[in-house]
Amino acid sequence: MPIRPLPEYLVRRYHGWRATTYNENRAWYRHLADEGQHPRAMVISCCDSRVHVTSIFGADSGEFFIHRNIANLVPSFQPDAGHHGTSAAVEYAVRSLRVAHLIVLGHSQCGGVKGCYDMCEGHAPELDESTSFIGRWMDILRPGYETLPPGDDAERIEALEKAAVMVSLKNLMTFPFVRQAVEDGRLTLHGLWHHIREGTLEGWDPERGSFVTL
Structure with missing residues (x-):
């Protein structure tokens, strides 16, 4: 080997x-x-090496249950015989660890989101291939692309980065055990977006219907 x-x-x-x-x-x-381990929160973040979850929050060992994947995406609930790493991590965090908070953390300059944007724009045919693991994973974000407002590419890509957070939060609520925990008041969901260059953090504000700087 x-x-x-x-x-x-x-x-x-x-x-x-x-x-x-x-x-x-x-x-x-x-x-x-x-x-x-008895973490209070689960964080679903991107694999991007520039997003240092524990440093951003000054977290100690044992404080966060962290799952990382391309573009911090959560698929919808799919009870089949497939391999669902993200879904398994969510199930373990909510059912076994009984975390109180579930945070989806997106970020600027996300390569996965850029790939999804290019694919949906018709500029990345290799990602449309059925054999592309990245492309099929980024299909999760296609509904977010459909909601993008008009504008230049940079504005739309940033909007898609934030849409990735919202798509994941929406998909989380399709998991029966997540929905039940939220309805019982045992679990709260949070959406964040991190600007790498500026070091800022924005959070989804449901009252304003937008991300606001924390």
């Missing part, structure tokens, strides 16, 4: 982490190991 040892720079970083962060918080890590 073509498996190689970990690059040396990552090994050095690990030893640095264990000598500092771990040693300084050894009791907390042992508590997490002995008592299990």
Whole structure:
């Protein structure tokens, strides 16, 4: 099998982490190991390496249950025999961990959203191929593309990034156990959008019907 040892720079970083962060918080890590995880919130974010969820919120180990995928998308409830990684993560967070908050975090300059935009505009035929995993995943966002207002490409792509958050929140409510938890007051849903360059965070305000700067 073509498996190689970990690059040396990552090994050095690990030893640095264990000598500092771990040693300084050894009791907390042992508590997490002995008592299990009890996160208060689940965050569904993009795989983008520039979106550092724990840093944005100053979160400690054990505080967030984090699931990352292309463009922070949640598919609609589909009870079949397929492999549904995102759906499984949501089920575990809501039913087993009983998180109190479920946050969908989108961001600026999202490559997945840009790919969906190009595909829907007819500029990325490779994503329309049935063999494209990215294209078929981004089909989840097609309803968001249909709602885009007129404007230039940059404005529409940013609007689609925020639509990805809203599509995911809407799809979350198709899961019976999510809907029940929300209706029972055990779970709240939140939509956020992070501007990478500016470091700002916007949240969906249902009263205004728009994202507002936090």
